[in-house]
Amino acid sequence: MPETLSLQGGRALVTGGASGIGAATAQKLSALGAQVVLADIDGTAAAEAVATGVAKGFVTGNVADTGDADRMVQDARDAMGGLDMVFNAAGIGDDLMPVHLQDPDRWQHVVDVNLKGTYLICRAAGAIMLENRTGSIVNVSSIVGLGAFPGRSAYGVAKAGVIHLTKTLACEWGSSGVRVNCIAPGYTKTPLVRDLLDRGVFDPGLIERRTPLGRFAESEEMANAAAFLLSDWASYVTGTVLPVDGGWAAYGAAGDVDKSIPTKA
Numbered sequence: 001m002p003e004t005l006s007l008q009g010g011r012a013l014v015t016g017g018a019s020g021i022g023a024a025t026a027q028k029l030s031a032l033g034a035q036v037v038l039a040d041i042d043g044t045a046a047a048e049a050v051a052t053g054v055a056k057g058f059v060t061g062n063v064a065d066t067g068d069a070d071r072m073v074q075d076a077r078d079a080m081g082g083l084d085m086v087f088n089a090a091g092i093g094d095d096l097m098p099v100h101l102q103d104p105d106r107w108q109h110v111v112d113v114n115l116k117g118t119y120l121i122c123r124a125a126g127a128i129m130l131e132n133r134t135g136s137i138v139n140v141s142s143i144v145g146l147g148a149f150p151g152r153s154a155y156g157v158a159k160a161g162v163i164h165l166t167k168t169l170a171c172e173w174g175s176s177g178v179r180v181n182c183i184a185p186g187y188t189k190t191p192l193v194r195d196l197l198d199r200g201v202f203d204p205g206l207i208e209r210r211t212p213l214g215r216f217a218e219s220e221e222m223a224n225a226a227a228f229l230l231s232d233w234a235s236y237v238t239g240t241v242l243p244v245d246g247g248w249a250a251y252g253a254a255g256d257v258d259k260s261i262p263t264k265a
């Protein structure tokens with residue numbers, strides 16, 4: 001085992017790699033020595049991301065479409081000469097609607113992209129990895145998959161489903177040498193969240209006061225956790241959900257985090 005974390009020689013597919021957490025993770029995996037191909041529905045943004053050097057190439061398509069998912073995984077494998085790692089970051093937010101007011105088709109769309117998309121990419125990548133009897137997949141859940149957020153039923157159901165999918169795949173594929181884990185990010189400064197902040201959908205101060213570490217996350221902090229789980233440093237870790245949330249999910253008290261706790265007895 002190398003003393004420093006290295007992905008030298010590894011070949012990674014990063015879905016949703018054109019933006020935010022996916023782009024930061026692609027950059028991190030490249031910096032650690034992996035070959036990286038992005039998969040994204042937005043070909044223009046993916047091309048721009050590749051031009052900045054975060055990956056060697058990209059494939060375009062919709063992760064929630066079976067044909068697209070199979071094609072993207074196979075094309076990425078062919079471009080790199082193999083597939084050892086997958087980071088499943090493609091996702092969309094939801095409408096912030098209570099269940100009884102939300103359009104069922106929109107609900108289904110959010111579940112399809114976030115959950116079915118993750119399932120389809122895992123399914124296609126797993127077929128390759130099982131044959132090779134090695135591989136590591138990291139899915140992206142959310143703190144919204146760990147606890148209920150009013151108005152976010154579609155997203156929450158999808159992200160809770162990603163956790164269960166991860167555990168099921170870890171149990172099905174562990175004996176074949178394929179590890180499957182997921183991270184559950186807290187509020188992270190990405191275009192998705194900046195858009196919600198710009199539209200006044202939530203109050204940043206409220207979130208910072210409810211978070212034990214007292215701030216939003218940077219995308220790179222998600223990339224660091226993903227790189228660890230994808231690497232051989234996590235060789236005995238599978239089926240886990242790692243909250244990368246500044247303590248959000250651990251916090252159970254009423255109101256804001258108490259900052260008046262003395263640091264000395």
Ligand SMILES: NC(=O)c1ccc[n+]([C@@H]2O[C@H](COP(=O)([O-])OP(=O)(O)OC[C@H]3O[C@@H](n4cnc5c(N)ncnc54)[C@H](O)[C@@H]3O)[C@@H](O)[C@H]2O)c1
Nearest residue numbers: 016018019020021041062063090091142185187188190192
């Ligand atoms: N930003 C946060 O605070 C936060 C918190 C928890 C979880 N997450 C999750 O992290 C992941 C990345 O989020 P982000 O904030 O970086 O978002 P982002 O919008 O910056 O990036 C998402 C990327 O996914 C791509 N994408 C969307 N739908 C797709 C589809 N059907 N097929 C292929 N690609 C598609 C987009 O084009 C985009 O490049 C998502 O799964 C999101 O739910 C984000």
